[in-house]
Amino acid sequence: MxxxxxxxxxxxxxxxxxxxxxxxxxxxxxxxxxxxxxxxxxxxxxxxxxxxxxxxxxxxxxxxxxxxxxxxxxxxxxxxxxxxxxxxxxxxxxxxxxxxxxxxxxxxxxxxxxxxxxxxxxxxxxxKCLFPPGSVLNQQGQYFKVFTPFKRKYLARLETEPLVISKTQPAAAMPSHDIDDGSLPVFSVHSPFTYPRDSSQSYPVATRAIRQRLRDFCDETIDRYQLERDRPALDSTSQLSPYLAIGALSVRQCLARAQFGCSPPLNDGRETWVSELVWRDFYQHLLHFEPKLAKGHNFVVWTEKVRWPGSSAHLELWQQGKTGYPIVDAAMRQLNQTGWMHNRLRMVVASFLTKDLHVHWREGERYFMQRLVDGDYAANNGGWQWSASTGCDGQPYFRIFNPIAQGERFDPKGEFVRKWVPELQSVPDKYIHQPWKWTESDNLFYPKPMVDHKSEREITLCLFQDAKDFS
Structure with a gap:
């Protein structure tokens, strides 16, 4: 047995x-x-x-x-x-x-x-990963601390080691009396599941439906993924992350479907989506080698010295989507109402919380896990530390997203903003990401910006520099 x-x-x-x-x-x-x-x-x-x-x-x-x-x-x-x-x-x-x-x-x-x-x-x-942690190493036999060389090694192995999707065969028949006599806790609608639940009905759970979602994305959307993936108003992402998070899909199944019927090299859309899957595995590998990441510690040691003077009041306004920055507020309201957020916007709101409001990244990490339908510890931790400039990448701490510029670039007509922030429906496109500059702004039931981005950027640079000097 x-x-x-x-x-x-x-x-x-x-x-x-x-x-x-x-x-x-x-x-x-x-x-x-x-x-x-x-x-x-x-x-x-x-x-x-x-x-x-x-x-x-x-x-x-x-x-x-x-x-x-x-x-x-x-x-x-x-x-x-x-x-x-x-x-x-x-x-x-x-x-x-x-x-x-x-x-x-x-x-x-x-x-x-x-x-x-x-x-x-x-x-x-x-x-959980295509290649187990510890099997993708650099020439010195050490783990990769930066994504790009990890990806290069990962994809090189993928080219020479064909994907194998295992096919399940039935087990030996179970004696019927073993499960029918009521002595075993067989799963049923009467089984206790006391943890709070909120409706996930927009995500089908039947195996056939999940596989069809993967097929549809790879047949209809993936080829333009690289061009459209950063536009939150467009339906251009796979939204398969909830199934990867609970293991209803494997990374091997996703990689195999992305490559299905395609001769190498893959086009830009497929290559970019595959890169996102590699990011997922990268963070799992990192967690294997750095268990401190599961204990709330920064990857970059000296950044432990960074002060985070942000207030709980600012954190609450960020959580509620009431910061006065439309792209940030739209993203947070999308998260609160659906349990999902567009990946570009995850970076935008994380940067805003840590770099504009100076709230510790752990607060954002926790809030995301409490709301996300696709919450995955390694990926969530990796994303927040990347945005907070405490994580394992080659980018310096002065990576600070401008929420106005991000909105204007990736939601130029404000379609996404207007969907989630209906108070701004009447604002012209020209002012949709800076509604306080519109002459009619006093008639909007929408807050003024809670902070000045330019000023907060300078404060962030000083906070990080102070920590670095002190170390």
Missing amino acids: QLMWFRRDLRVEDNTALQSALNTQQPVYAIYIATPTTWQQHDLSAIQADLIYRRLFELQNDLARLNVPLLYLEVETYQQSVDALLELSQTLQAERIVFNREYEVNELARDARLSDRAPIDVRGVDD
């Missing part, structure tokens, strides 16, 4: 650990364990919790076609999840527990606890 422990890998296709269990030709049970207290500590958003919950029913259907029942337990913490799993494995008389590895500190500690305590074989396998 094999016991497959699902976490953030909620799919049966191209699932390395599941395939390992099925290959034994033994009966297989699957288990998912909810841990609401740990989830709360990790700032799991209510909308992502809902996506996970709905996805479990589809996973159950997919597993049933493989003769694999899905069991379900809810305990409070990761530590308790190990205890519950060991008890279940004993009840099932399982010979082995298999799972796909996760690279955050608490997750690694959980899995180490399982390996230390289990009286049976425990096998963790690498599945």
